[in-house]
Structures are given as C-alpha cells and as structure tokens.
Amino acid sequence: MKANEHNISSKISQHETKTPHRGKPNRLIHEKSPYLQQHAYNPVDWYAWGEEAFQKAIRENKPVFLSIGYSTCHWCHVMEYESFEDEEVAKILNENFVSIKVDREERPDLDNIYITVCQAMTGSGGWPLNLFLTPEKKPFFAGTYFPKTERYGNPGFIAILKKISDLWKTNKESVIASSEQITKVIQSAAISTPGEILTKETLQHAYAQLRDNFDSIYGGFGSAPKFPTPHNYTFLLRWWKRSNDPTALEIVEKTLERMGRGGIYDQLGGGFHRYSTDEYWLVPHFEKMLYDQALAAIAYTETYQATGKVFYADSVRGIFTYVLRDMTSPEGGFYSAEDADSEGVEGKFYVWTPDEIIKILGEKEGNIFCDYYDVSKEGNFEEKNILHVDKPVDTFSKMRGIKPAELEEVLRTAREKLFSVREKRIHPHKDDKILTAWNGLMIAALAKGAQALNEPKYTQAAMRAADFILNTLRQKDGTLLRRYRSGEASIPGYLDDYAYFVWGLIDLYEATFEVKYLKIARELNNHMIENFQDEKGGGFFFSGKKNEQLITQTKEIYDGATPSGNSVALFNILRLGRITGNTEFEKIAEQIIRAFGETIKQHPSGYTQFLCALDFVLGPTKEIVIAGEPGSDDTERILREIGKRFLPRKVLLLHPSKDKSIEDIAEFIKEQKIVDNKATAYICINYACNAPTNDIHKIIQLLE
Structure with missing residues (x-):
C-alpha cells in the first residue's frame, strides 16, 4: 500500500482477511499464488491473467475488470470483504464484465504498466489497483480502493460498475477512443532520450535535497507517513565518505537509530514493518516484506562498518534472526511477506x-x-x-x-x-511464495552482514538460498524463472530477477570466494544484457524477449520501495567490469547513465540507488586481490580487516595458489601471487597499483 493511497491506515477497519470457504470454488483454486487463492471462493467468476479471459471478453463483447493486489495488502482484504465476497457485486461483475485477478508480486510487468496508467489518470496509485480494459488490454478507467457504496467522498464500486457497463453498451466507440489515447500516452513514456554524462554535482544536488527534507527531530524525510527507503541512507553514507560532510552521517545515524528504537521495528521478534503511519516511527503498517528486511539490513550493516557502533550490528542481527526463523523455507529459499492482520485486526499479533x-x-x-x-x-x-x-x-x-x-x-x-x-497467538498470514528477485536482495544482505560481523551462519544461509534458486529457478538454457511455490517454478524472470540475483551472487562471492557464484553472476548478467537491453535508447526494459509482450514496455529507473532494476544492473555491470577486466562493461554502463541522465538531473534524490552506482563510476575505486589460501589464519586476518570497514567503491578477489579457477574469470590476477609464503594484498586504486604487501599495518593503511 502506498502512502498517498489511504491516510486512514491507522484507523484500520476490522475485517476478516481470509475468505471463508463456502460453496464451489472458482478457477483461481488452481493457481499457485497465495493472493489468487485467497479469492478462490469469491462468488466473482475470476480468471487469472491469460488469453482465455480476453477471448471470452471478445466473444461476449464485454469490458475487462482487472484487479491487482498482493496477499499481505490490508486494503485488498477490505475490498475483498466488502465487494468481492458480496453476492450483489459479484452478480453485476459476472453479468457485465470479464474479471481478472493478478498478483503484482508474480506479475510486476502488468503492475508496472497499469499503475502508471492509474497515476496518469488519477494522480496517485496503490493497491488494490483496479482498472477497466477493452478486450484488447487497453485501459480506459482506473482507481485504487473503492468501497461498495459511496463513503467519505470515495465513489461506490457498485455505482462505478453500473456506469461503466452502461457506457460500454451505449457509447462503446468513445470508450475505445479513450483507451487508444491513454495507451499512446503510456507507450510514449517508455521512450528515453539519451543525455549528458552525470557528474559529482548530481551527487551533491541529491544530498542537498535530502538534507533539506530531513526531519531533524525524529529522523527520516518529510512528515507522516514515513517509509524506510534504505538506499537513501546507503547513498548518504557514500556522500559522507566522499565529502567528509558530517551532516550526511548524522542524517543516517539519527534515522536508523530512531527507526531501530521505534514501533516500526519489531522489538520482540526482529525485523521491520512496512512503514510508519506517523512521523515518530511509532505506529507502523504492520505488514513485513522480505525486501524491506534485506535493504534495511544492508543500510544497518554499512552504517556499522562506517561507525563501529554496536547498535547497528545488533539491528542487523535482529533482522536476520527474524528472517532465518520465520521467513526461510525448509529448502533454503526465503518467503515473500507476512500480513499486517491476524484474526481480522491489524497489529493484533x-x-x-x-x-x-x-x-x-x-x-x-x-x-x-x-x-x-x-x-x-x-x-x-x-x-x-x-x-x-x-x-x-x-x-x-x-x-x-x-x-x-x-x-x-x-x-x-x-x-x-x-x-x-x-x-x-494466531500468527498473521504468511505469503510463502519464493521470488528470485527478493531472494537476491536477501542473499546480498546476508553476504554483506557475514563479512561485516564475521558470522559464518549468515554466509551459510546465503549459500543455501542461492543454491536453491540455481537448482529450482534456473532453466537449462541458463535463464531465470521468477516464482517458486508448492513444488512449481514458473513465470519467465524480469529485469529485477536478474539484476537483484546477480547482486546477491557478486556479494556472495566476496563472502565465500566460491568461484561458481561469480561465474554464474557473469553468465546471468550476459543473459540480462542480451534479453532486456534497449539497444536504441540505452538502459534495460523491465520485460525481456522471453516475457509476455504487453501493450507497452516499461523502463523503470525510480528507486522507490525497492531500487530499480536499471540502478542495480548498472552497479552490477560496473563491479563485474572491474572484477573481470572487461572494458566493454564500462561502455554499457556509460550508455545506461546517459539514457537516464536527463531524468535523474531533474530530481536526483529520487534515484539514490542509481547514484550509489554513479559514486562508484566517479571513484576512486579500490581493486583488492588477496593472494592466499582460503581459511588460513593470515588470509582470514586480512579479510576481517576488509570486512569490518566501509569500502563502498571496492571489488575483492581471492587468488589461492592451489585453485586457479578464478584466473578464468579475472586473467589479470595470474601474476598476483603469495609473497614469502604469507597471504599478500594487492591493492590498486583507480587503476594504479601499490606494491604488494603482507604487512597487516601497511594493508590497513592502504584500506583507509
């Protein structure tokens, strides 16, 4: 649920969140999505997204009602209780429309397109997301939550259904003309015009915007509601490192401390709720999302590395305790989310x-x-x-x-x-589907945490999850699927699945030095470039050549609740370029930066994950190769010194004398060998290499 959706979130209606099993199920009973299954006993004649539904709409000359949500969305539950379980509403829908239910977490491609439509038509968007389409999938009316009958100035759903049905029957031509016009606007929005390369001034501008919007009393930005948005803080840490401006670090520390002490953090069980309904971080929307845990853990880990303060390390441990206890499948993958409600009441648990x-x-x-x-x-x-x-x-x-x-x-x-x-107590509903993208984020978080806290159990959890994805969601041709649930892997992966999972694999290599993870990261990155790249405009489309072709392609760059696939892909390409010595990656990175440069310059603080990658581009970077045997005391001592430091512009490789497999990926390290039978550090800064050393004091000096 988005902030601008419903400002009455703290006065939640006490509705049941689970549909009572009554009567005959509809066809959603055969779907794997927990969200679709929640609607399987509605009297609405629901279809899943697919040709069957649109063929029926063409055959019967009916408009399509499209409803998009997710299983832990509170207002989706409310609308189901009020309208989709209601016989009167169901009768109108079944007689006059073809109704389609979509899980936005399974089909983010559909959600991206149709929420853009909603925002263009109404000025806001959120979930539940409700639209009316022609049988050709073109939208002509959109909104979010509708009460069954008019309330607080919100139009009633029954009245909307009757009005749209009458309009379709009496003036279908105007409806179709409107849908064509809306579709053209949405299609034109996906076209990007390459601009100039971005500079340090863009970073400074973003910092100034964040600083000016900072709440100096309670932390965070603006007023209520407040979202965690961890990439704002990872960006600010990078600006602090670059500029030595103490205010940047103060903003991060003030916010993360207030969040960690607030009600948005589960003080008993660990982990963060979705957002705070007030400015104090006290009353949260109680839903817990996997991606919030991963991104928050990364921000707290980096802040611990930057400050050495135990509070941040303890916060990371609290997040991981929650995820490993409550959100990990027996096979090792991570579940998606937990609901805000239990026993029909938000926060009761x-x-x-x-x-x-x-x-x-x-x-x-x-x-x-x-x-x-x-x-x-x-x-x-x-x-x-x-x-x-x-x-x-x-x-x-x-x-x-x-x-x-x-x-x-x-x-x-x-x-x-x-x-x-x-x-x-009765627990909130858990959405136990496993998404490749969000698992990639959690793998990255665990790998970073393992290095900073010197905690092998986090490494083991990250490896188990990565191996699960590789064994169940990677196909024989090397491409990824998006979702696993109840033994079924399905849906071709989107840009986020590739970008986030590659991010996880790169960090997992740096935590384990298992070369297979780096090798697969490079392979998946190449698949991503081949299948998602916009060769004309630069950057990457959200949907690739293997995904369903929809009414338009979207190109995400805004770093919202999760960072955009383009932002993460840019950072991955830069890191892999430095690790492998592949200068072609530098060219692709420049194309991505140019593709979105004009957009980002308008309001840079909306693109803070992208700016983390730009910070890497602008350097100085450190390429660190440790020639040493894995597990040996001298190697481990050097790695501990690296792991506990905040080094945001570094890449790290291990070059053992016995296992040469890393040389197949990074040829340039062949001559970087152990000196005097001791683990030896080769540290290059912006392509200029220092003399190799195995003196730990000299190594620390070079790291600093």
Missing part, C-alpha cells in the same frame, strides 16, 4: 497491555519492561501498546539506578519470555 506483561514477567521485571518500552494503561494504539524505546539503555539505567549490563540482561530475558507467549 504485536500489541500488549501492561497487565499481560506483568502477569508473564512478574511485578518487578514487568514494571521495568513497561517503563523501558513505554507500555501504559492508556496505550499508544487502540488502547493497547506497540513496544518502542524512548531512551537508550545508558540513559534509562541511570534514571532507574540499575547498571547497564544488569538492565540489558533483565530486558533480554523479558523479551524471550514475552516472545515465547506471543508465538502461541
């Missing part, structure tokens, strides 16, 4: 009263816990309490006259007891 807490912990510990996590009789969310931290441990311990270490122990054991009780 997560909130507490003081009486509940004191009953579990006892009077003394219970009162300490309630004071620390700001739990009161009045409550902060519908007469109950979202746990959050107003004061750091040191401040609170002084106020209470308790030693910080003792307080930490009291809080730790209290959290464990309360978590154990919470586990017995």
